[in-house]
Amino acid sequence: MKNTVYIEVIKQLTDLLKQLTPEKYTQSLCVLNGSSIGQHTRHVIEFYQCLLKGVAGGIIDYDARERNFLLENDLYFTVETLENIQKQIISIKKPNESILLAVSYSPDNQDYIETNFMREMVYLVEHSIHHYALIRIGLQENFSNIYIPKNFGVAYSTVRHHEMSA
Template sequence: MRSKNISLEIIKQLEDLLSAMDESQYTQPLTVFNGGSLGQHIRHTVEFFQCFIGGLKNGIIDYDARKRDMKIENDIAYTLDCLGNISAQILEISDAQKLMLIATYYDEVIPEMVVSNVQRELVYLIEHSIHHFALVRIGVQENFPEVSLPYSFGVAYSTIKYRESVSA
C-alpha cells in the first residue's frame, strides 16, 4: 500500500528535522507564527497521526479529540518516541480498505459521522502533514537558516512531479 509507505516517509522527514534541531529552536515563539512555535505545529501534526492510530483500534477517528500534549510541543526526545510508536503502528496495518468512521463536528455538539477507510485517511494525513511542513519550512528558513531542510520538505508530491516535468 503506497499510502502506508509515504506516511512512513513523512514521519521520517519529521524525525530528521527534529534530529537537526535543539529544544530552544523547537520551542521558541516565532513572529512569523504570531508567537507560536515550531513545536506547536509539529504537535498538531503528530496528534493527527495519534488520533488515526487510536481510531484503528475502535473504528472511529476523531481529529478534534487531540490531547494537545504540551510534552510533544516542548520535548524533542519525547516527540521522537511518539513518532517511533506511530511508525510501528502504521507498519502493522494490513487492511487498507477497512472502514472507519470520522467524527466531524463543525457547529454541532453531536458529531456527524462520515464513512472513510484506512487508506483514505492515510492519504489525508500525508496531505495534512505536508501542509503543516510548509508552514514549518517558513519558520525554519526565517529563523534558523543553519537548519538544513531537503528540497521536498513541505512540498506536495504533485508539485514536485510538476516541477520535475517542467524542468525536463
C-alpha cells in the same frame, strides 16, 4: 502495510527535528504568529494519534486530540513518538477496512462518514505537508544553519509538476 510514502512523510519530520536543539524546537517565532516548531509538530502528531486510536476503536475523531503539551516542549519525547507512530502504521493489518470518521461543525451536531485507514492516510499526508511548509518558513527565517531538504513542505503533486516542467 509496506514502508510507503506515508512512512516517508513522517520520517521527513523526524529527520529534520533531529537537527534542532530543544531551545530552537520550543522558541516562539514571529513569522509563525508566535507559534513554535514544537506546536506545529504536536498538531501534526496528534492527527496521526487520532487516526491510530480510531482504527483501534472504530471511530476516528480528529477534534478529540489529546493536546499533549509534552509533544511541543520535549523534543526527544517527540522524536520517540514519531518513531513509534511509524511502527504502528507499518503494523496496520487491514488498511482498507471501513471505519467511521466523526465530523462536527457545530456544538450540537456530530455526523459520521464512512472511510478507511488508507483514505485517512492520504489526508494526513496532505495535512502534514501543509504544516511542514509552515515549519520550513519558521526554520528558514530563524535558523539558517538547519539543513532543510529541497522538497520538505512541498506537495507531491507540486514536486512532480516541477520535475516534468524542468
